[in-house]
Amino acid sequence: MNMENSPQEDQKWQSLLERSKPTFAGDAELPFGFLTSTLARLKAEKRDRDLLERIGLRALFASIAILITVGGVSVGVQLQNRFDFDPAVQSLIQADDVPIS
Amino acid sequence: MDSPIDVADCLQRWKQGDESAAEELIRHLHPVISRIVRTHLPRRDHEDDVIQEILMKTFSRLHQYKGDAPMSHWVSRLALTTCLDRLRAQKIRPEVRWTDLTPEESTEFDAAWLGSTTPDATEAIHARDLVDKLLSTLSPSDRSLILLVDLEGRSLEEISQSTGWGISKIKMRLFRVRAQLRKMIQNLEQRK
Numbered sequence: 235m236n237m238e239n240s241p242q243e244d245q246k247w248q249s250l251l252e253r254s255k256p257t258f259a260g261d262a263e264l265p266f267g268f269l270t271s272t273l274a275r276l277k278a279e280k281r282d283r284d285l286l287e288r289i290g291l292r293a294l295f296a297s298i299a300i301l302i303t304v305g306g307v308s309v310g311v312q313l314q315n316r317f318d319f320d321p322a323v324q325s326l327i328q329a330d331d332v333p334i335s
Numbered sequence: 336m337d338s339p340i341d342v343a344d345c346l347q348r349w350k351q352g353d354e355s356a357a358e359e360l361i362r363h364l365h366p367v368i369s370r371i372v373r374t375h376l377p378r379r380d381h382e383d384d385v386i387q388e389i390l391m392k393t394f395s396r397l398h399q400y401k402g403d404a405p406m407s408h409w410v411s412r413l414a415l416t417t418c419l420d421r422l423r424a425q426k427i428r429p430e431v432r433w434t435d436l437t438p439e440e441s442t443e444f445d446a447a448w449l450g451s452t453t454p455d456a457t458e459a460i461h462a463r464d465l466v467d468k469l470l471s472t473l474s475p476s477d478r479s480l481i482l483l484v485d486l487e488g489r490s491l492e493e494i495s496q497s498t499g500w501g502i503s504k505i506k507m508r509l510f511r512v513r514a515q516l517r518k519m520i521q522n523l524e525q526r527k
Contacts, residue, residue, distance in 0.1 A: 241517060243516065243517035243520040243521055244513065244516075244517065246447050246520050247469075247485070247516050247517075247520060248485065249447040250443070250444075250447045250462055250465060250466050250469075251466060251485055251486055253443065253446070253447060253454045253458065253459060253462035254459055254460075254462035254463035254465075254466045255459070255486070256456065256459045257373070257378060257459050257460055257462075257463040258370075258373055258374045258463070258486060259370065259373065260366050260367070260368075260369035260370025260371075260372075260373055261365070261366065261369045262366055264361070264362065264365055265383060268365075268383060268386075268387075269358060269361060269362070271387070272361055272387055272390055273354065273357060273358065273361070275387060275391065276357060276390075276391065276394055277354075279391060279394075279395065283395075
């Protein structure tokens with residue numbers, strides 16, 4: 235940055251930044267124990283994610299199974315009820331020999 | 336700087352459950368993340384925790400990385416966003432007064448005025464604490480902006496790419512931030 239024409243305050247700011255520059259540099263090497271703890275956290279998070287995924291999949295399959303069962307039962311009940319007439323209607327059908335389709 | 340390791344190969348191996356690939360990626364990304372965290376967050380913030388948080392985010396979002404830009408660029412953006420989110424959770428100081436400075440910071444303030452010799456490690460830390468105090472009066476995005484320009488020497492185009500802001504917006508903000516910093520330094524000078 236060209237500081238020749240900038241106010242004194244700008245120069246002061248730049249000088250402060252310059253003096254503190256070493257503290258802004260990143261670590262070239264990993265701090266002690268960092269890799270181990272990061273890998274452990276990563277493993278734990280992955281395990282949790284996998285577990286959640288499995289639970290989610292199981293819940294999905296369970297809901298589908300319940301839906302199929304409930305659907306099957308209701309269709310069955312409906313088919314059963316189809317021929318389940320009132321006794322008066324039943325006798326009329328028998329008397330007139332009405333074909334039931 | 337993706338050359339020392341084959342990032343694509345590491346990603347593939349990590350997907351297949353190879354933990355050594357994660358280790359390689361962490362070793363490769365750590366210096367990049369560490370530099371960003373150290374630049375954009377105050378010195379006393381829990382640096383290792385933030386770096387770990389960024390790495391966790393990186394690994395959980397790896398499926399979003401398309402490979403069209405170097406991985407370090409993608410991770411840098413993620414790191415910067417995380418730092419900004421963290422800064423947003425902190426309070427902005429209304430101003431810095433001379434009485435807020437420690438004796439060491441006051442000495443550093445004068446040393447900077449005189450443009451004195453190269454500081455030793457302790458002096459650098461005191462200068463950094465003073466810089467952090469001045470920066471704590473700025474909004475998180477203004478704070479990052481001034482550091483990207485004055486410390487990292489990034490061009491307006493580069494900043495525009497990494498932040499998504501337009502060039503004119505960046506120029507305007509920069510002008511405002513500089514005015515704010517000048518005013519604070521003037522105030523400190525007058526209230527000695």
